[in-house]
Amino acid sequence: MNLGFSGGARLDPAAATMLAELDAAVYVCDPYHNLSPDLIRRNFEVFFDELCSKRPTTPVLLVGAPPVLNGWLKPDVARNDEEKTRLFAELSKKVAARHANFCYLSGQGLYGNDEVSMDGVHPNDEAFAHMAAILAPVISDLIK
Numbered sequence: 001m002n003l004g005f006s007g008g009a010r011l012d013p014a015a016a017t018m019l020a021e022l023d024a025a026v027y028v029c030d031p032y033h034n035l036s037p038d039l040i041r042r043n044f045e046v047f048f049d050e051l052c053s054k055r056p057t058t059p060v061l062l063v064g065a066p067p068v069l070n071g072w073l074k075p076d077v078a079r080n081d082e083e084k085t086r087l088f089a090e091l092s093k094k095v096a097a098r099h100a101n102f103c104y105l106s107g108q109g110l111y112g113n114d115e116v117s118m119d120g121v122h123p124n125d126e127a128f129a130h131m132a133a134i135l136a137p138v139i140s141d142l143i144k
Contacts, residue, residue, distance in 0.1 A: 017054070059103060060103065
């Protein structure tokens, strides 16, 4: 089941409570581009603590994002992206220390190359194929 929130995935704690009601084999969360550093600081740990504790035997996979492809044109966007990536890695370590069912996959290399987006953020079909090739074995290992 894909609950694509299209811009609304902001790690709201109430959403974690609702997601935990689903009897999923794995939760794959990909909220990166919808978050600001402030939202990450405020919601990240609360959201994943809630989801992981309510479903302690269900794997929770957080997917990071590759660097913004056009960051060299937009230094402010690149700095924001670097901070978000740092926060994802830092806070993921904290959550993983508390919850054995939490896993973080860095987005580094997820798109395959740097010519897979028209706007530097939204991946095209080639990037999605590359992402699927990376994610499929990770998810398969998590649900064994």
